[in-house]
Amino acid sequence: ExxxxxxxxxxxxxxxxxxxxxxxxxxxxxxxxxxxxxxGQKVEFLVSFYNNEISEKSEIFDDQFSVERPDxxxxxxxxxxxxxxxSAMYFCASSPPGQGAxxxxxxxxxxxxxxx
Amino acid sequence: xxxxxxSQPEMSVQEAETVTLSCTYDTxxxxxxxxxxxxxxxxxxxxxxxxxxxxxxxxxxxxxSVNFQKAAKSFSLKISDxxxxxTAMYFCAFTMMNRDDKIxxxxxxxxxxxP
Numbered sequence: 001e002x003x004x005x006x007x008x009x010x011x012x013x014x015x016x017x018x019x020x021x022x023x024x025x026x027x028x029x030x031x032x033x034x035x036x037x038x039x040g041q042k043v044e045f046l047v048s049f050y051n052n053e054i055s056e057k058s059e060i061f062d063d064q065f066s067v068e069r070p071d072x073x074x075x076x077x078x079x080x081x082x083x084x085x086x087s088a089m090y091f092c093a094s095s096p097p098g099q100g101a102x103x104x105x106x107x108x109x110x111x112x113x114x115x116x
Numbered sequence: 117x118x119x120x121x122x123s124q125p126e127m128s129v130q131e132a133e134t135v136t137l138s139c140t141y142d143t144x145x146x147x148x149x150x151x152x153x154x155x156x157x158x159x160x161x162x163x164x165x166x167x168x169x170x171x172x173x174x175x176x177x178x179x180x181s182v183n184f185q186k187a188a189k190s191f192s193l194k195i196s197d198x199x200x201x202x203t204a205m206y207f208c209a210f211t212m213m214n215r216d217d218k219i220x221x222x223x224x225x226x227x228x229x230x231p
Binding site (some may be wrong): 033035037041042043044045048056058089091093104105106107108109110112 | 153158159160161162163166207209211217218219220221222223224
């Protein structure tokens with residue numbers, strides 16, 4: 001069964017460093033998302049991406065964050081100058097084309113980011 | 117703005133019992149989807165069940181079913197014959213019927229199935 005793949009599963013980085021979280025969405029999907037979940041808290045939307053541009057972003061998604069689909073298969077989230085409060089689980093998701101009852105976001109297994 | 121509220125932070129039930137998780141939401145829209153996601157200790161997000169708002173019939177998926185009350189904006193999840201593997205965090209979620217619209221999650225209910 002096709003799945004969304006995220007790498008790495010766990011990344012530890014020093015405060016102030018840049019990190020890139022990688023995602024390979026399901027191959028025929030057209031809509032891509034990043035969410036994050038701070039430990040013990042709810043899942044929060046960060047950004048959606050369609051047709052090579054950002055569709056929507058939350059207030060969390062400030063200039064520190066950027067997304068890219070560099071090669072038609074990967075979908076990356078870059079976090080510049082990481083802060084301690086960026087420590088969280090980051091989920092990538094993708095949705096297929098079509099409408100109506102096909103709506104479903106498929107989530108990757110997440111990348112646990114620890115900023116020290 | 118749309119919101120999703122889960123009023124039960126944590127629940128415990130004995131194996132084989134039936135348990136119901138509550139969820140209410142707020143929206144002024146008429147066309148949307150509701151979901152229940154399961155997050156086991158592995159932290160993966162797994163779709164359990166989905167309900168289209170325009171459908172009156174409650175969705176069912178094996179031991180999982182929902183009670184969708186559109187007028188009351190209520191969307192509860194019932195797990196029948198609960199199993200130890202059902203132990204997880206359960207998130208109620210909402211999205212509009214646009215293809216690129218974000219999913220809004222509730223804070224989650226931690227469910228423990230006791231042997």
